[in-house]
Amino acid sequence: MVDPSRATRDEHPLQEAPCEWLVANGLGGYAWATITGEITRRHHDFLIPAPPAPLGRVVVLNDLEVDVELADGSIVSMREKGRFVDFTLSMGLPSWRYELDGIVIETAIVMPSRQNIVHSTFRTAPGRRNRLRVRPLINFRALETPVSEALPSGYTLTIQGDRYEINAGPDLPILRLAVEGAEGPTFTADGGSRRERFYDIEAQRGYDSRGWLWSPGHFSGEVGGDCPLTLIAATEAWHTVRALSPDDALTFEGECRRRLVGVAAAPAQIGFADELVLAADTCHHPSGSQC
Numbered sequence: 001m002v003d004p005s006r007a008t009r010d011e012h013p014l015q016e017a018p019c020e021w022l023v024a025n026g027l028g029g030y031a032w033a034t035i036t037g038e039i040t041r042r043h044h045d046f047l048i049p050a051p052p053a054p055l056g057r058v059v060v061l062n063d064l065e066v067d068v069e070l071a072d073g074s075i076v077s078m079r080e081k082g083r084f085v086d087f088t089l090s091m092g093l094p095s096w097r098y099e100l101d102g103i104v105i106e107t108a109i110v111m112p113s114r115q116n117i118v119h120s121t122f123r124t125a126p127g128r129r130n131r132l133r134v135r136p137l138i139n140f141r142a143l144e145t146p147v148s149e150a151l152p153s154g155y156t157l158t159i160q161g162d163r164y165e166i167n168a169g170p171d172l173p174i175l176r177l178a179v180e181g182a183e184g185p186t187f188t189a190d191g192g193s194r195r196e197r198f199y200d201i202e203a204q205r206g207y208d209s210r211g212w213l214w215s216p217g218h219f220s221g222e223v224g225g226d227c228p229l230t231l232i233a234a235t236e237a238w239h240t241v242r243a244l245s246p247d248d249a250l251t252f253e254g255e256c257r258r259r260l261v262g263v264a265a266a267p268a269q270i271g272f273a274d275e276l277v278l279a280a281d282t283c284h285h286p287s288g289s290q291c
Helices: 200-204 246-262 272-281
Strands: 020-024 030-034 045-048 058-069 075-077 083-090 093-100 103-110 117-124 130-142 156-160 163-167 175-181 183-198 210-223 229-234
Touching (some): 020 093, 020 103, 058 117, 058 183, 058 210, 058 229, 093 246, 103 130, 103 246, 117 130, 117 210, 117 246, 130 175, 130 229, 175 183, 210 229
Antiparallel strands (some): 020 030, 045 058, 058 075, 058 130, 083 093, 093 103, 103 117, 117 229, 130 210, 156 163, 175 229, 183 210
């Protein structure tokens, strides 16, 4: 896996050898995708929690579709119609940018340590606001099962105020979703829509490469540089999910990671070496020394 601190489409031809990012929580759970946010492997996912045995790691939040409402009222897909601008890895935390009709949209990922939680934050350039739609796409399945495995037949969406829960049965974790930030955030339930997804890397490896994803609806809100929208996805209990705001979680993770790098040997504190220090820490058992 190529792991540059900054990459562009010209430097690394994504069609031939996609660069990837991975953020782990130290429990065995992680978020993983290409630097453009695209999902090309069965192991790619925006939240793969690590529940206690015997369940093991489960794919829950497979992908995020982001649409932009343009000035003329049209709805445009960021990934399909946007131009990938760049990718940044800062203290092990990834972010990437797309440009669409003069609008630059940044996506950033934070996974709080020792928690099965991920924060996906979207913002636009300072001084400009646009309405974004963020649609979670899911297919609960064990990590190693083929992407062609049929969708569970009984997804249930429960809404309590600003808390959203998706349940697929007693033997699977509950996916909890919430949105913070943005102006006038709303949720639109569309009855459960389906998307067929092609996994390019799986096809290259000779595995099943087509599968279906399900969505309960989409979140939307006015987003700007000073008014981001954060989709929180988790399998933890609500009191844990809401213990830290997205800003506090980012501050805590940044400080924690800086301290970890700061106690490493001097040669490991700069350049690519500091990313290796952070990667090694995520492999520690939760009973080990932590921040």
